[in-house]
Amino acid sequence: MIYTQSRYNLIFPIKGNRYIIYNTLKNSIVVADEEAINLIKENRINELPQEFLERALNAGVLIPNDLDELQVIRTQRKTFLYLSGSHPHIGLTLLTTYSCNLRCTYCYEGERKNLGGILTPEKIETILKFVLSHKTEKTPEFSVHVSFYGGEPLLNWHGCKYTLQRLDALNNEGDITKYFASFTTNGTLINREVIEYVNNYNITSMQITLDGPKDIHDKKRISASGRGTFDKIIENMLLLKENVKKKTFYLNLRINIDKTNYQRIPELLDYLKDIGLSGINISFGIVRGNIPFSCNFHNTLFVGSDLSKVLPMLWEAATERGFKVQTRPNARHVYCMYEKFHSYLIDPNLNVYPCWEMAGIEKYRIGKISDNGKFKANPFYYTAKGRDPTVFKECKDCVFLPICMGGCVMESIRRNGHPNGPGCDISRYIWKQGLEFYLKRKYPQLFKNESLSSNIMLDFKIPERRNKNAQG
Ligand code: SF4
């Protein structure tokens, strides 16, 4: 058999003349010495030691000469889409209201906030009819994930409660086999009743956002009366931390960063640690202006090259203080909910959109749910669900394709003026830093000058990420 190098290898040096080869398609790693690297680069595969050759083949770093890896990606994608089509897991993002109780200075929701309506129990019943219409005799496993979103979803707490009660009842009656719920909330309206629901229903996570230490946050995230919200959000995060004990619940804190606040994030982390919030998950959100309701803060936005310096510093600061950060690149078959079957964002008027940021924008509406629970598709449904990054010129030749899958569509619209183009994920700028950061913690010996047998393959199987029903 003739072998060659995979087109999806990324190589970077570590200590002691050794290199890490990260294969984005298999999501695997091989550590190689300089000699092995040179043999691979010069395509002198037959001269590699047998043991290394076998490991590199297992890791997909070397492949049979006649293997078309782009076809592998296409086949895996088709299989994934086919399976998700025939064994439905329904992903609902429920926009319980377009209204919000805050007036954040950079808010991208813009005029959408004025779109009326709330999800009433009657409308929720219609949505559940629509959900159950996906079920057939061939689908014994039938799970539903509801992500409550807004505006501010807790402004329509009645709608959230009703949805949770009904999902629980459907689960108990055997109409659905599992359900999960999560919230993306500004955190200001969490109270003891919300916590009671977290404890008693299958709510698995809440994402809350801060914009920096109190003085910065309070200038950006303000209430309708113009007051800062930092203290209230912290109070409610502590309420959650102290009163939710179940292990299946995660409090995720997103900290938005831009050029004006990143240097003060360690100070915020110190504060959060001091008040007892260490241990929670932290992600850093990159403020961006990529949508029609865009803000005017482009000069404060980071570009990719800035991020490769700033993010490792912040990851370090967070983990040093006991917070959890996720930095590993992930394999995926679709980038997000946009092109995934059975993933719907539903607004209070039962209009359906494929993406969080498209809500309320008529040209991106993929359909509507009628009173009888039937879905009527718009032409944009086929544009969204038919997106295929493996045919985009830039993506076809891109080493990041298996971990990016064409990126965010809103980013494509901003860059290319249309959805069917690349919307590069930031992981293309920070893959090395993210991987290195992860490996340094998991395999510290790799980054020391200790003698270590070269050419090893690490046990580095990354689980498939739950496809984002989350904002990109
Ligand atoms: S969107 Fe950009 S990073 Fe992602 S696969 Fe396409 S070209 Fe590569």
Ligand code: SF4
């Ligand atoms: S990642 Fe982009 S396309 Fe996907 S849901 Fe988020 S904004 Fe929409």
